[in-house]
Amino acid sequence: MNAARRDLLDLETLPIAEMTRLLEGARAFQRVLAAPGRKKPVLAGTAVANVFYEASTRTRVSFEWAARRVGAEAVSFAATGSSVGKGESLLDTVWTLESMGLDLVVLRHASSGAAHFLARHLEASVVNAGDGTHEHPTQGLLDARTLLDPWGSLAGRRIAIVGDVKHSRVARSATWAFTKLGAHVVLCGPTALLPAAAAEALGDPAGRVSVTASLAEAVEGADAVMALRLQTERMESSNLPSPADFTRRYRLTRKRLAGAKPDALVLHPGPMNRGVEIASHVADSPRSVIRAQVANGVAVRMAVLCWCRGLDPVEAAS
Amino acid sequence: MNDRTWLFVNARLADPAAGTLAFEDLLVVDGRVVARGAAARTHAAAAGARTLDAQGAVLAPGLVDVHVHLREPGQEDKETIATGTAAAVAGGFTSVACMPNTSPALDEPGRVRWVLERAAQAGLARVHVIAAITPGLAGERLSDMAALVEAGAVAFSDDGRPVMHGGLMRHALEYARDLGVPIVTHAEDLTLRGDGTMNEGAVASRLGLSGIPNACEVTAVARDLELAALTGARLHVAHVSTAGAVDALRRARARGVPASGETAPHYVALTDVACDGYETNAKMNPPLRAEADRAAVIAGLADGTLTILATDHAPHTPQEKEREFAAAPFGIVGLETALGVTLTHLAHAGRMPLPAVLAAWTVAPRTLLGLPDPLVPGAEADLVLIDPERAWTVDRDRFRSKGRNTPFQGHALKGRALGTWVAGRRVFELLAEPDAPAAAALPTITTGGTR
Numbered sequence: 001m002n003a004a005r006r007d008l009l010d011l012e013t014l015p016i017a018e019m020t021r022l023l024e025g026a027r028a029f030q031r032v033l034a035a036p037g038r039k040k041p042v043l044a045g046t047a048v049a050n051v052f053y054e055a056s057t058r059t060r061v062s063f064e065w066a067a068r069r070v071g072a073e074a075v076s077f078a079a080t081g082s083s084v085g086k087g088e089s090l091l092d093t094v095w096t097l098e099s100m101g102l103d104l105v106v107l108r109h110a111s112s113g114a115a116h117f118l119a120r121h122l123e124a125s126v127v128n129a130g131d132g133t134h135e136h137p138t139q140g141l142l143d144a145r146t147l148l149d150p151w152g153s154l155a156g157r158r159i160a161i162v163g164d165v166k167h168s169r170v171a172r173s174a175t176w177a178f179t180k181l182g183a184h185v186v187l188c189g190p191t192a193l194l195p196a197a198a199a200e201a202l203g204d205p206a207g208r209v210s211v212t213a214s215l216a217e218a219v220e221g222a223d224a225v226m227a228l229r230l231q232t233e234r235m236e237s238s239n240l241p242s243p244a245d246f247t248r249r250y251r252l253t254r255k256r257l258a259g260a261k262p263d264a265l266v267l268h269p270g271p272m273n274r275g276v277e278i279a280s281h282v283a284d285s286p287r288s289v290i291r292a293q294v295a296n297g298v299a300v301r302m303a304v305l306c307w308c309r310g311l312d313p314v315e316a317a318s
Numbered sequence: 319m320n321d322r323t324w325l326f327v328n329a330r331l332a333d334p335a336a337g338t339l340a341f342e343d344l345l346v347v348d349g350r351v352v353a354r355g356a357a358a359r360t361h362a363a364a365a366g367a368r369t370l371d372a373q374g375a376v377l378a379p380g381l382v383d384v385h386v387h388l389r390e391p392g393q394e395d396k397e398t399i400a401t402g403t404a405a406a407v408a409g410g411f412t413s414v415a416c417m418p419n420t421s422p423a424l425d426e427p428g429r430v431r432w433v434l435e436r437a438a439q440a441g442l443a444r445v446h447v448i449a450a451i452t453p454g455l456a457g458e459r460l461s462d463m464a465a466l467v468e469a470g471a472v473a474f475s476d477d478g479r480p481v482m483h484g485g486l487m488r489h490a491l492e493y494a495r496d497l498g499v500p501i502v503t504h505a506e507d508l509t510l511r512g513d514g515t516m517n518e519g520a521v522a523s524r525l526g527l528s529g530i531p532n533a534c535e536v537t538a539v540a541r542d543l544e545l546a547a548l549t550g551a552r553l554h555v556a557h558v559s560t561a562g563a564v565d566a567l568r569r570a571r572a573r574g575v576p577a578s579g580e581t582a583p584h585y586v587a588l589t590d591v592a593c594d595g596y597e598t599n600a601k602m603n604p605p606l607r608a609e610a611d612r613a614a615v616i617a618g619l620a621d622g623t624l625t626i627l628a629t630d631h632a633p634h635t636p637q638e639k640e641r642e643f644a645a646a647p648f649g650i651v652g653l654e655t656a657l658g659v660t661l662t663h664l665a666h667a668g669r670m671p672l673p674a675v676l677a678a679w680t681v682a683p684r685t686l687l688g689l690p691d692p693l694v695p696g697a698e699a700d701l702v703l704i705d706p707e708r709a710w711t712v713d714r715d716r717f718r719s720k721g722r723n724t725p726f727q728g729h730a731l732k733g734r735a736l737g738t739w740v741a742g743r744r745v746f747e748l749l750a751e752p753d754a755p756a757a758a759a760l761p762t763i764t765t766g767g768t769r
Contacts, residue, residue, distance in 0.1 A: 117643075201521070
């Protein structure tokens, strides 16, 4: 086993110093991507498997692209329609892949804790690319990177996360990232779509998380507002009367953002349902950083892959 | 001299029915209790009894577990009647009541008799059958309850699945009352559980796991207590885990509703924090709750609201438990840790005196199932010798159960069964175990009698 091997399973337990280094590394990789050649083959010879048990476009492509940009060889494995359908367990599937000589597994799975489970059993490094309704740590990092670029620091900032927080791994990872960097996070949605005891669950000792069902309250004075997709595939039928009912009260519109800071930024992890959780005129407005989020995803994942293989991400990019 | 004739000396005899714990000898002849105190020694020689010097250990009626899953028939990879009863006697239990959620379910007289025969063949702990309230535990219609009682069933339950239909439960209680047997309710509102996998609260929200609210149990308990009041039937509430259910049971008993309740050692010792790290060996239903619930369950035991301790022993195979949290089945084993966990967390922790803890494992379960008190002269000698001070560390690889799914692996406990006797025959002896501590620390056995 590589003694320097690391896993990125969640942002909750990731030390702030490591998170900061990853974000600095991502910044360095942004410059690599902007330079001619757009490549830094520091992981040449490293074999990466993207194992996706749930449908994904942007995250899978982003990881594939990031792996190639750092010189690793990546294979993608969509677990739907494979031997998984024949009853093979998650562990057996990944053991099979590991036997082929993989160094690093990027896992997306519908079950919370799936990446932790794999990490306990595998020699290879594990990167959590989304586990059920738990965390999506690279998304949280890219959200933080996207806000750090214009702001420089998140300290003292107020960030509202609006929508289906209960089923959102993005919300959990973003909350840990933002609060560890000194921001205050307001989680907002209908009570039926908020996690029980959310502030206690996700709040750091400084109490930097608050919860409200009122969008106006959440948006008031916000420096940034993140809209979340309704995860209807994870809901019980009574979680939501209808998407229209949600839209009536929580769709981000210019009018509803009036209480936020004048230069407040708007984020969305994608995929967007335009007109449901976010109005098109907001998604496409100058305050929207949604496209920057996607672009930053590649740089963040380059940094994460290097870090998992024991490299310092800043040095790797320089 | 035969292997069912014993004189126990230097034993602290626990008589939980009388509430006493004092040095007293006990004579067992041909498997039956014959005499206590001075009379025991007087008659021992004539009977040719083997003398067992307990060296101050506690001799008690054998423990009774009213809630175990023996998995046979149909799930023998998890447990069999033989391995389950071997685990039972190693834990100090002389009787267990098995739940009917086997495959097929224990919903026909022939299956009840088959289990009883298999248990007799195993020759370890006694097995009492709790038969299914509804065929296949489907909750659709009543089983042939009278025929099941004739075949030997001592109670009815659809444990593992609640009887969601209130009208059906009412009639089940009425028939149970007519037949003189209790209904053991698995009180859970499935619509409130939904896809929940652990206790609803901050831990579940942080782990991104769907929660099971306390109301899921409390509302179901409230319904069944009202139905017990309505029908006058004997209701027993299985695996109470919430403060609300303890409170509902306390109020119902105060107004004379014929209801009792049990809780399990894990609800006494653990909270939902044990699920951290997606620990599937801390996943059971009802789930480990919050600290306030744990405290309420202990208070309920201490004030006599919860009169029974039971394990809900639920073995699963390692491959079933070694899964993603949501995919792993509910349930943990308990027979071989139950006594140690409850003595450690109740008696040694100063929350209940030792005789009260033993009463919850002996007197109240026997009353529920209609079993005789082994300490009454003439009764079959179902006994356990306990060293309440013995320190040991849980090692699941030494379990007799096939199940390794315990949340107590590596826990340091105080209190253990040294020997177990069913009808006077010794069916477990810690001394004979390969991992037994130094023999000098154990009770010694000498051959008494004159021949």
